[in-house]
Amino acid sequence: MVRTRIAPSPSGFLHIGTAKTALYNWLFARKNKGTFILRLEDTDAERTDEQYVHGMCEGFKWLGIDWDEGPPFGDVPEKGNYGPYRQSQRKELYQKMAFQLLEQGKAYKCFCSKESLEAYKDDTGNLYYPGFCRNLTPEQICEKGNAPYVIRFRVPEGETEINDLIQGKVVFSNNQYDDFIILRANGDPVFHLAVVVDDITMKITHVIRGDDHLTNTPRHIMLFNALGAPLPQYAHHPLVHDEQGRKFSKRLHGANVLDWRDDGYLPEAIVNYVALLGWTSEEENREFFTLPDLIEHFSIERINKSPARFDRRKLEWLNGLHIRNLPVEELKDRLIPILEKNGFDTSTKSKEWLTRLAQICQEKLPTLNRIVFLSDFFFKDFDSYEAEAEGKLWKNPENVILYFKTIQNKLASLSHWEHDPLKQIFDEACAELNVKLGALINPTRLALTGKSVGPGFFELMELLGKEKTLERLSRAMEYLHNKTKEV
C-alpha cells in the first residue's frame, strides 16, 4: 500500500515548488490507489502562522489536490488514523524517540551553549561541532545537574547510501556530518528527527521531495537505522527555478500559487505546466494533460534530474489551451466572478447572454482576466476611442460618417437582431458604398467598442443589442462631426 505525504511548514503561502512536490506525491498516490497525507511541519513555533495555514489550504484546494489524511486545515476537519498531523502536537512522541536513542547510546546529551560553540568555525566560516560532549562519562553528566542540554545524534562511522528513484545511487561519507541536534534545549524536536519519526509512525512508503533535501537524506537514513525502522523509497526531484535560472524566490510574483489564480490562470493549466517541469509522459510529444490524464500517465521513472526554469509564455499558451478545452457553460461560470470583481454587473444579463459572451471570447482568451479587456464595452460606456485606431480607421471623417449613416438606416429597420441578418446588412452596405467588408467593419468596431480589436464583429453586435448599437453609432457620428469642424 503506497502512502505518500506533503509536509509543508506553514511559514508562508503555498509556494509553486511546494505545489510541484505535492502534485507529484498526490499523483503517485492516486496512480497507485494509495494514500496521500498532509502533515504540517510546524515545529518552529516562531515561524508558524495560522494565516498561512489557511492560505495553503486554499492553494491546495484550488489546484484540486486533496488529501486522505491530514490535520484540520482551513474548513476541512482532521482525517486519518495516524494523527495528529501537526508536528506541534506530537512533541511527546519525538521526545520519547529521542530519549530512546539516548538510552541506547545512539544519541547523547550536549551541554554546550549555542554561544560557546560560536567560536568553532571551519576555514570558511561555517560552524561545526567539535564533539565536546560526545564522550562524557556518567559522572561528568551527573555533575552538570540541571544544566540545559540538547540531544545530539551520534553519527556513526562509515558511509550512507541513498538509492533514489530519481537520482539513482548516491553515496555520502558520514564524516561530513556533525553530530547533529535532534532535540532542542526547549524540548522541541529538530526537523530531521520529526520527519523521520513521522514518516515511520505514519508508515510513509515513498518520500518524494525536492532535491534540496538530498544532502539531508543521509541524516534521515541514519535515524531510520538507529530507530530500527525500514527505509521508505526516496525520490528527489529537481527544483523549480525562476526565469533567470535561480531559486524561485518567495518574493517573486508567481511564487505564490494563488498569484496565478489572481492573474486569470486556470488551476488545470498550472498543474499541467508544473507537472511538465521535469517530467514527460511516455507518450511522446504530448503536453496537454488534465488532472485525470496526469494520474493515468504519471510515473516517477520519467522525472528527470535537471532543474527547470519557469517560462510564463509557455504557461500562458497552456492556459489558453485549457481555456479552450472548457465547456462554454463552465467557462462562463469562471468568467463571472472576474467580471464582477472588475465592477461589471452581470446580474443584468441573462444566463444565455453570458454563455454566449463566453463562447465568442473563448478562443481569444490567453487568461481569464483578458475577458475584462474583451468585454468591458458591453457593460459600460467608454469615454474615449483608442487613439491609434482612430488615426488609422477614422482618418476620413466625412467618409466614415457616410458609412455610419448608411449602416444605421439599415439597422434601424432590422427586426431580427441576429448574426446572419446583421451580416447581410453589412454586405448590402458594402455593395452600395462600393467598399470591402473590412473597410466598413473596422471603423464601426471602433465606434461600438472604442477599440480596434475584440470579439467577432457580428457576434459582438448581436450581444450589444440594437439600442446600444444605434446609440453608439450616433455618438460616434457626433464625435466625428465635431472633429471635422475643429480642423
Add this chain to the structure above:
RNA sequence: GGCCCCUUCAUCUAGCGGUUUAGGAUGCAGGAUUCUCAGUCCUGUCACACGGGUUCGAAUCCCGUAGGGGCUGCCA
C-alpha cells in the same frame, strides 16, 4: 571552501552506443484563413558546454575543465 546534483535549440524537453541530415513544444519570423485580435493550419529559425579518452562507431559510457544549482542552523 567541503560534499552532492545538474549541463541537448532563447525556454521546457525527447534521446538511455549504430534506427539521428539530433525529434517535439513554447517563443520568434513568414505564409494561409480573413471583419480586427486571437485561434487554427503550414513553412522557417535555433542546440548535443569544452577538452581528453573507451569503441569499428558516442548527444548517449569514463575522466578532467568550465558553468549552474543545492546542502553545509537549537529553519524546514
